[in-house]
Amino acid sequence: xxxxxxxxxxxxxxxxxxxxxxxxxxxxxxxxxxxxxxxxxxxxxxxxxxxxxxxxxxxxxxxxxxxxxxxxxxxxxxxxxxxxxxxxxxxxxxxxxxxxxxxxxxxxxxxxxxxxxxxxxxxxxxxxxxxxxxxxxxxxxxxxxxxxxxxxxxxxxxxxxxxxxxxxxxxxxxxxxxxxxxxxxxxxxxxxxxxxxxxxxxxxxxxxxxxxxxxxxxxxxxxxxxxxxxxxxxxxxxxxxxxxxxxxxxxxxxxxxxxxxxxxxxxxxxxxxxxxxxxxxxxxxxxxxxxxxxxxxxxxxxxxxxxxxxxxxxxxxxxxxxxxxxxxxxxxxxxxxxxxxxxxxxxxxxxxxxxxxxxxxxxxxxxxxxxxxxxxxxxxxxxxxxxxxxxxxxxxxxxxxxxxxxxxxxxxxxxxxxxxxxxxxxxxxxxxxxxxxxxxxxxxxxxxxxxxxxxxxxxxxxxxxxxxxxxxxxxxxxxxxxxxxxxxxxxxxxxxxxxxxxxxxxxxxxxxxxxxxxxxxxxxxxxxxxxxxxxxxxxxxxxxxxxxxxxxxxxxxxxxxxxxxxxxxxxxxxxxxxxxxxxxxxxxxxxxxxxxxxxxxxxxxxxxxxxxxxxxxxxxxxxxxxxxxxxxxxxxxxxxxxxxxxxxxxxxx
Numbered sequence: 001x002x003x004x005x006x007x008x009x010x011x012x013x014x015x016x017x018x019x020x021x022x023x024x025x026x027x028x029x030x031x032x033x034x035x036x037x038x039x040x041x042x043x044x045x046x047x048x049x050x051x052x053x054x055x056x057x058x059x060x061x062x063x064x065x066x067x068x069x070x071x072x073x074x075x076x077x078x079x080x081x082x083x084x085x086x087x088x089x090x091x092x093x094x095x096x097x098x099x100x101x102x103x104x105x106x107x108x109x110x111x112x113x114x115x116x117x118x119x120x121x122x123x124x125x126x127x128x129x130x131x132x133x134x135x136x137x138x139x140x141x142x143x144x145x146x147x148x149x150x151x152x153x154x155x156x157x158x159x160x161x162x163x164x165x166x167x168x169x170x171x172x173x174x175x176x177x178x179x180x181x182x183x184x185x186x187x188x189x190x191x192x193x194x195x196x197x198x199x200x201x202x203x204x205x206x207x208x209x210x211x212x213x214x215x216x217x218x219x220x221x222x223x224x225x226x227x228x229x230x231x232x233x234x235x236x237x238x239x240x241x242x243x244x245x246x247x248x249x250x251x252x253x254x255x256x257x258x259x260x261x262x263x264x265x266x267x268x269x270x271x272x273x274x275x276x277x278x279x280x281x282x283x284x285x286x287x288x289x290x291x292x293x294x295x296x297x298x299x300x301x302x303x304x305x306x307x308x309x310x311x312x313x314x315x316x317x318x319x320x321x322x323x324x325x326x327x328x329x330x331x332x333x334x335x336x337x338x339x340x341x342x343x344x345x346x347x348x349x350x351x352x353x354x355x356x357x358x359x360x361x362x363x364x365x366x367x368x369x370x371x372x373x374x375x376x377x378x379x380x381x382x383x384x385x386x387x388x389x390x391x392x393x394x395x396x397x398x399x400x401x402x403x404x405x406x407x408x409x410x411x412x413x414x415x416x417x418x419x420x421x422x423x424x425x426x427x428x429x430x431x432x433x434x435x436x437x438x439x440x441x442x443x444x445x446x447x448x449x450x451x452x453x454x455x456x457x458x459x460x461x462x463x464x465x466x467x468x469x470x471x472x473x474x475x476x477x478x479x480x481x482x483x484x485x486x487x488x489x490x491x492x493x494x495x496x497x498x499x500x501x502x503x504x505x506x507x508x509x510x511x512x513x514x515x516x517x518x519x520x521x522x523x524x525x526x527x528x529x530x531x532x533x534x535x536x537x538x539x540x541x542x543x544x545x546x547x548x549x550x551x552x553x554x555x556x557x558x559x560x561x562x563x564x565x566x567x568x569x570x571x572x573x574x575x576x577x578x579x580x581x582x583x584x585x586x587x588x589x590x591x592x593x594x595x596x597x598x599x600x601x602x603x604x605x606x607x608x609x610x611x612x613x614x615x616x617x618x619x620x621x622x623x624x625x626x627x628x629x630x631x632x633x634x635x636x637x638x639x640x641x642x643x644x645x646x647x648x649x650x651x652x653x
Contacts, residue, residue, distance in 0.1 A: 003027040003028065003029050004027060004028045004029075004162060005017075005026065005027055005028070006020050006021075006025055006026060006027060006028060006030070006031060006155075008028065009028070009155055009158055009159060010158060012155070019144070019146045019147055020147065022144070023142070023144070023147065028159050028162045029162075029166055031152075031155060031156055031159055032156065032159070032162075032163055032166065032187045032188075032191070033187075033625070034141065034152065034156075035190055035191075035206070035625055035626055036139035036140055036141055036190070036191065037140055037141060037142050038140040039137050039138065039139055039140060039193075039199070040057070040113060040137070040138040040140060041057075041137050041138075041196075042057055042111045042113060042132055042135050042136050042137070042138055043135040043136065043137065044057065045057050045058050045059040045111060045135070046058055047085060047086075047087040047088075048060065048083070048084070048085050048087050048088040048089065048090050048124075049087035049088045050087070051090065051116050051124055052116070053116060053117055053118065054115065054116065055113070055114070055115060055116075056113065056114070056115075056116045056126070057111065057112070057113040058083070058085065058090070058111075058112050058113075058126075059085065059109065059110075059111055059112075059135070060083035060084055060085045060090070060109070060110070060112060061083065061084055061085070061107060061108065061109045062081055062082075062083060062104050062105060062106055062107065062108050062109075062110070063081075063082040063083065063084050063089065063106070063107075064081065064082045064106065065079070065080070065081045065100075065101055065104050065106060066079070066080050066081070067079045067080075067098065067101045068080075076095070076096050077095075077096055077097070077098045078093060078094075078095060078096075079093065079094040079097060079098065079100040079101055080092065080093045080094075081093075081100075081104050083112065083126070090116075090124050090125070090126060091123065091124075091125050091126070092112060092125070092126040092127075092129050093125060093126070093127055093128070094128050094129075095127075095128060097128070103131075110131040110132065110133060111131060111132045111133070111134070111135055111136075112126060112129045112130070112131050113129055113130055113131070113132075114126055114127065114128060114129030114130055115127050115128075115129075136192075137192075137193050137194075137195075137196075137199065138153075139153055139191050139192065141153065153191070156191050156192075157192070160188065163184050163187050163188050164184055166183065166184060166187060167183075168182055168183035168184065169183075169209075170183065170209070170212075171645070171648075174641055174644060174645060177641075178208065178637055178641055180204070180205045180208055181201050181202065181205050183205065183209070185202070186201070186202040186205035186206055187202075187206075188202075189201070189202035190202040190203065190206060190626075203626060204634065206626050206627075207626050207627035207628065207631070207634060208627075208634060208637065208638055208641075210625065210626060210627040211627050211634060211635055211638035211639075212638045212641050212642045212645070214627075214638075215638055215639045215642035215643075216642045216645070216646065218419060219642055219643065219646050220646070221273060222273070222419075223646075229269045229270070229271075229395050229396065230266075230268075230269055230270060230271035230272070230395055230396045230397065230398055231298070231300055231368075231370045231395045231396075231397065231398070232266075232267060232268065232269055233263070233266035233267060233294055233295055233298050233300075233370060233371075233398070234267065234298060235263055235264075235267060235294060236294070236297050239293070239294075239297055240259075240263075240290060240293065240294060243290065243293060243323075243326065244256075244290065247286070247322070249428065249429070250429055251283075251286070252283065252424070252426040252427070252428060252429070253426060254278075254282070254423070254424040254425055254426040255283050255286060255287050255424060255426070258276060258287045258422045258423075258424055259287045259290040259291060261420075261422055262274055262276075262287070262291045262400060262420075262422065263290075263291060263294050265398075265420060266291070266294070266295070266371070266398050271396040271397070271398055271399065272398035272399060272400065272420065273398075273399050273419055273420060274398075274399070274400050274401070274419065274420035274421075274422055275401045275402075275403065275419050275420070275421050275422070276288065276400060276401065276402045276403070276422050276424065277403055277421060277422065277423050277424070278402075278404065278423065278424030278425075279404060279424075279425075279427075279559075279596070279597040279598075280404045280555065280556055280558070280559025280597065281427055281428070281431065281559050281562060281563055282404075282424040282425070282426070282427055282428075283424065283427075283428050284402045284404075284424060285315070285318065285375075285402075286322075287424070288304070288373045288375075288400060288402060289318075289319060289322060289323070291371065291373075291400060292304075292327075292352050292371060292373065293323065293326065293327060295350060295370040295371040295398075296326075296327045296328075296349060296350035296351065296352060297349060297350070298349070298350065298370060299349035299350050299368075300349075300350045300367075300368050300369065300370025300371070301350050301351045301352070301353055301366060301367045301368060301369050301370060301371075302350065302351075302352045302353070302369075302370060302371040302372075302373060303353045303355070303359060303366060303369050303371070303372050303373065303397075304352065304353065304354040304355070304373045304375065305355065305356070305357075305359060305372065305373065305374045305375065306354065306355070306356055306375050307356070307375070308356065308528070309333045309356055309505040309508060309509065310499075310505075310508050310509065310512055310528070310529075310533065311375065311533070312331065312333050312354050312355055312356050313331065313333070313509055313512070314512070314533065314534060315354045315375070316329065316331040316354040317516075318534070319352055319354065323352070327350070327351065327352050328350070328351035328352065329351065329352050329353075329354070330351055330352070330353045330354070330365075331354050331355065332353060332354070332355030332356075332358050332359050332362050332365070333355055333356045333358050333505065350367075350370065351367070353365075353366060369397040370397055370398065371397055371398045371399075371400060372397050372398070372399050372400070373400045373401075373402070374399070374400070374401045374402065375402050404556065404559070404597070430565040431562060431563075431564075431565070432562065432565070432566070432567050432568065433562075433595055434558055434561060434562040434568045434569065434570050434595055435567065435568070435569050435570070436558065436569075436570040436571075436572065436591050436592045436595075437450075437569070437570070437571055437572065437592065438546075438572045438574060438585070438588045438589060438591075438592055439571050439572065439573045439574070440573075440574060441544075441545075441573050441574055441575050444485075444573055445489070445490075447542050447571045447573060448489045448490050448491055449490065450540060450569055450571060451463075451491060451522075451540050451542060451571075452490050452491060454539045454540045454569070455491070455494055455521050455522075457539075458537075459537055459538065459539040459540070459566065460515065460518065460520075460521055460522070460523070460535060460537050460538045460539070461521065461522045461523070461538060461539070461540045461541065461542065462522075462523050462525060462529065462535075462538055462540070462541040462542070462557075462560055462561070463482060463486070463522060463523070463524045463525070463541075463542045463543075463544070464524075464525055464526065464527065464529070464541065464542070464543040464544060464557055465477050465478060465479045465481070465482045465524065465525070465526055465544050465545075466526070466527075466544060466545045466548045466549065467479070467526070468500045468501070468502060468526055476545050476548060477544045477545055479498055479500060479524055479525075479526065482524055482544055483496060483498065483524050486522065486524070491522065494521040494522055495519070495520045495521050495522070496520060496521070496522045496523075496524055497511045497514055497515060497520040497522070497523050497524070498511070498523075498524050498525070499511045499512070499523060499524075499525045499526075499528060499529065500525060500526045500528055501526060501528045508528075511523070512533075515535055515538075516535065518537060523538075527549070527553060527557065529557070529560055530553060530556045530557055530560075533560050534560075534563055535560070535563070536563050536564040537564070537566075538560060538561050538563075538568075539561055539562075539564075539566045539567065539568045539569065540561060540568065540569040540570075540571065541557060541558060541560055541561045541568075541569075541570050541571070542570075542571040542573060543557055543570070543571070543572055543573060544573050545573070545574075545575050546572035546573055546574055546588055547574055547575065547587070547588065551587055551590060551591065551600050551603070552597075552600065554572065554588075554591055555591065555597055555600050557570075558570040558591070558595075570591070572588050572591060572592075574588065590603045
């Protein structure tokens with residue numbers, strides 16, 4: 001049965017439908033699964049005489065309402081109201097919102113919430129506060145300039161009858177055994193809870209579902225792997241020892257152990273399914289390369305999947321520079337697919353094939369795949385990887401996924417037996433801790449001075465902008481603004497390049513080539529450089545409007561520097577206009593204090609609190625919107641429930 005489309009709701013025409021689809025909302029079911037990012041508890045109102053600067057919630061009566069036109073701006077109205085409770089009174093003002101005069105009823109009592117500040121004369125004032133008639137827990141959604149949080153909430157209220165039509169996939173026996181509420185109840189309460197207990201039970205049920213589905217995917221994959229045979233990879237120890245000793249750097253113990261564990265697993269007939277987990281800069285790529293050489297030596301091909309052309313090209317160049325004549329190497333991207341393919345041949349038996357999604361359309365050239373290496377594995381879906389793993393080969397390839405997303409110890413323990421989880425904790429030798437500083441946007445010249453000192457040493461810099469175009473968000477700096485600002489600064493004499501996601505792949509490659517060959521000193525980019533970009537000569541990265549990025553993303557971006565023995569710097573520039581300064585500053589200060597990805601992820605979760613979106617993806621089976629990977633108890637329950645459910649279905653067949 002097809003799910004009812006979002007256009008079935010009143011007021012959702014073609015224009016609104018397109019706007020909602022950009023948020024991933026195509027059906028009414030999608031709407032219910034568009035979880036709030038936060039909540040406002042309007043039940044906890046302050047007394048007027050206890051108001052402090054910042055965000056406040058008060059319950060007050062409207063004493064009087066007045067509206068006047070501004071003398072400074074033609075047609076601009078100012079609506080003011082005197083509000084009072086038993087402890088005192090306060091003025092509220094709304095600028096150019098004339099309809100507020102009709103909304104506010106004299107003697108009417110409302111819940112007002114918004115920003116309070118002291119004006120001239122020392123009096124308190126609420127500026128453009130919002131209001132509700134009743135005390136409630138109000139959901140706050142990720143919104144756009146076209147779709148407000150209030151509008152999204154109104155759509156969900158309108159769709160309430162449809163929530164009862166969403167099927168609960170969890171058998172009642174398992175649901176009751178694990179003390180979970182019905183799905184329909186959870187999907188309503190996550191948006192409009194009557195109390196905190198109801199909200200927590202809703203979050204628990206929806207998180208339980210996500211984790212159960214995650215483990216269900218792993219169990220199915222593991223069981224399927226047991227029934228299939230793989231290519232057995234024999235180990236040429238002398239070849240690998242010779243290769244490792246020829247490297248211009250010394251492997252860490254973690255790298256040695258990781259490579260050897262993977263190779264030993266590939267000796268068996270059961271297909272390897274390993275997840276190589278290591279923080280940014282831990283050296284996962286060289287481990288994958290050692291493993292790939294073992295596969296090539298056996299006469300099979302090792303296929304590397306990268307999420308972007310830029311990263312694929314970098315892997316290709318890195319492999320060429322390291323393996324030289326030890327392995328045939330081929331690059332397959334959308335660009336290479338259109339032009340004459342580039343190959344580097346040797347006398348080796350197999351090949352290392354590096355590519356993007358374009359590899360999926362060039363199967364005839366892939367030969368017999370012994371190993372599939374998936375870099376930044378969360379960027380690929382199961383079907384994309386499965387297309388290569390389900391080829392007509394009689395024997396299944398081994399699978400090695402790589403991620404820089406720190407996996408909590410609790411989840412790692414639970415995955416035992418389902419996925420071969422291999423952690424790299426050590427950083428390569430001679431790497432210095434990246435010095436991270438939070439810089440007030442009003443004093444950005446101090447950041448430029450640090451960059452200038454590094455450029456004078458012959459090093460290079462990244463400058464990250466949160467938006468390509470100014471239209472994307474009113475307060476976010478665009479690439480053009482950042483570039484223009486540089487031309488007025490002490491950095492104007494240095495050559496600058498620009499890279500972003502809307503550029504053609506050929507243009508991106510050209511820019512990265514210039515950066516690699518030191519033809520440009522400063523690369524101004526969006527978060528397109530977040531993963532994989534390795535410029536050893538880059539020693540400083542400055543991130544504009546840093547508060548708009550997630551902590552995990554900032555940590556990834558910071559990992560673009562510090563990839564050599566040089567002292568490196570990360571400069572987090574906050575917006576002067578930033579309103580929620582306390583929370584934003586707290587988040588950024590975490591990065592000042594630690595370079596540990598796991599600690600950062602944990603602190604981020606603590607700060608975001610109830611209603612926050614985790615935004616983590618694990619192994620492509622599911623996007624975790626609400627589950628916490630730090631909840632050991634719920635993870636254990638979900639894993640056990642997944643095993644019970646799987647066994648029950650197997651017995652029924």
